[in-house]
Structure formats: C-alpha cells, structure tokens
Amino acid sequence: MTNDMPESPSPATAPTRRIPYVIGAVVIGAVIGFAGVYGFGSLKRNTSGDSACAGAVNLASKISPLAHGEVAALTMATAPLRLPDLTFDDADGKPKKLSDWRGKTVLVNLWATWCVPCRKEMPALDRLQTRLGGKDFEVVAINIDTRDPEKPKNFLKDAKLTRLGYFNDEKAKVFQDLKAIDRALGMPTSVLIDGQGCEIATIAGPAEWDSEDAIKLINAATATGS
Template sequence: MKSAFAAALYLALVTGANADPDLEPLRQGDMRKLNLHSEPAPVSTAVFTDPDGGEHVLSDWEGKHVLVNFWATWCAPCREEMPALDALQKEFSGENFEVVTIATGRNTVHGIETFFAEEGIEALPVLLDPSQALAREMGVLGLPVTLVLDPEGREIGRLMGDADWNGADARALVEAMLEGGAS
C-alpha cells in the first residue's frame, strides 16, 4: 500500500505542469526550480516525531500554507539554506503560514541543536523522520527538498535542491500565496 501511494504520488509530481497562473510569473531566480503542480497532490499520513517523542503528521498544519523542508545535518546544501528558512519563518509564520523542517535519516537531536545554535537558528522546529518513512512516501529522492502545501494540506509545489528562501523571489512567492494566489 505504501509503495503504491508513493508511486502514484511520484507519478503525479513528475507529470504535473506549472499550472497556477497567479504564481507562475513569480518563478524567478531560485524559485525557477519550483515545480507548481497542475493538480494538488495528497500528502503522506506517515508519522514523524519531535525530540520529546511527540508524534506528528503533515495534516497537523492544515489551515495554513506550509513549506515542508526535508533536510539532514550531514547535507551541506541543507545546512546552507537553513538560515534563510529561519528568516522566512520569523517574518511570515503565524495564522496562515509556517515553515516545517524535518530532519530525515540519521540525525541526532544533539547534532541538530548544536547546528541550530551555531547558526543562530531560532524559529524552526526540530522534527525527525529517522526511518525516512515520510520522506520515502513523499517521493523525496535527495536532499534538500521543499514541498509547498496549500491550506487543505495538499502538495501544490516542490523544489528540489537548495534555494535562497529569504530572497526577494521566495518572499514574493510567499506573499502571493498568503494573498490568495495559491489555494
């Protein structure tokens, strides 16, 4: 069942066109790598955790636009983009938007917390997918990968690789989503 879900999701993502007419013109700079899907795709219900063992699923953030970033402490491009994701979270988080960072694979809480402290990352959550169940079900084939979820909890876009998430292009995209450009 899980592999069928992953295969269907991957097929939907690969064949998805850049369809949202409101956001398409905003795909500039690093955001050119963002693939906007022609149809929203369902997300996995796989459980991931926080450092205290609390269980979470992506639907916990329904009602908001969400950037879900899959990363790892050993991934240099992931580490490079974390401060930009933190700045984006500081500026836009709230009732309608959230950045959710999920360390996938072998990442220790101590290693994540040390990295966050060294880089001054204060606003991003520490969430863990140690078995990579969520990453596998979401078709994450490399790191970093950032998913864009609409308020209904569906994937509407995906960016593979790192990006300047606090740059003018990313901020314009987030502002447009929050103004109703993607739902």
C-alpha cells in the same frame, strides 16, 4: 554538489527542465533499506490525483509567473495531488502529523546535517519563518538524520537558528513517503502545500527562501489560498 558522508555513489545524469545539474546525494542507512539517490530539479508529474486539490493547481497556475529569480527552480503543480499525512516527532519526541497544520500554507522541508546544501539553506529558512511565520504560514523543516539524534539539535543551536521548530524522523520515512509519489528525489527537498495539504509547488534542491522572489511567491500563495 556533494555531501560529507563517507559513502559516495557514482552520480547519474538525467534531463531536467529547470536545474541542469545534480543537486545532492542522499545516503540513508540500512535501517530504511536503500543506499543513495541523486535528486534533480525537475520532478515527475502525476497525471491523476485528488480532485479536491484542483484549487491548489489553479493557485499554482496563478502564481507561476512569480517562480523566477531565486525560486526559478520551483516546479509548479499541474495535477491535483494531496500529500501523504507525513508523520514525525517534535522536539519533545511527541508525534506530529502534517495534517496538524491544516488551514495554513506550509513549506515542508526535508534536511539532514550530512547534506551540505541543506545546512547552507537552513539560515534562509529560519529567516523566512521569522518574516512570514504566523497564523497563515509556517516552515515545517523535518530532519532525517538516522544516527546521532543530538547532532541536528546542536547544529541548529550552534547556528543560532531559533525560529524554526525542530521536527525529526530518525527512520527517514517522510523521505520514503514523498519519494513514493515522485516528490523526493534528492536532498534537500521542499514542498509548498495549501491549507488542505495539497501540492502547490515542489523543488528538489536548495533555494534562497528569504529572498524577495521567495517572499513574493509565498505571500501570493498564502493570500490567494486563504
């Protein structure tokens, strides 16, 4: 896959468990100190973590048979991992933290307008939020465009994606924070977390989030994790 940024480093290849192809390139400006990375379907699994997140690992094991079809590329958690308390801004520029969603099952998604797979995925995320968003579940899609702050807002408006809340991080620190724990190797990246902020599953690349496969898995995660 490609993105529409002018820079395009040569892709590297690596073995994967689920997606045998490069899912996209990340090219982020010098403001955050690196050029580009390629993301792949499989992710490194930490062998140690927060023991309080053992319940999320058990949940991942229970719902893993549902990770097929349109969500077959999900990598289910096999070791307890609490995500960093990611910080970003809302549409009004007010600071938000991932912990603001404690008690809810959350699908954290990182996207950018220059990422072609991200743009294609956004309507499905909007429909997922329309169908399941509420007191028990929410899609938290965080934009990491580092240039024109109006461009992602205009994209959502033009595409009539009205159900997703707008969140952004113009420094793309959320990407760096997830990359530091091997949960962001490309764009888009999505992490399904439980109400304690613990990883249930991660996917590097797009998914059909409004498919019946995705709906069944997320409903199971929400019901079992509540």
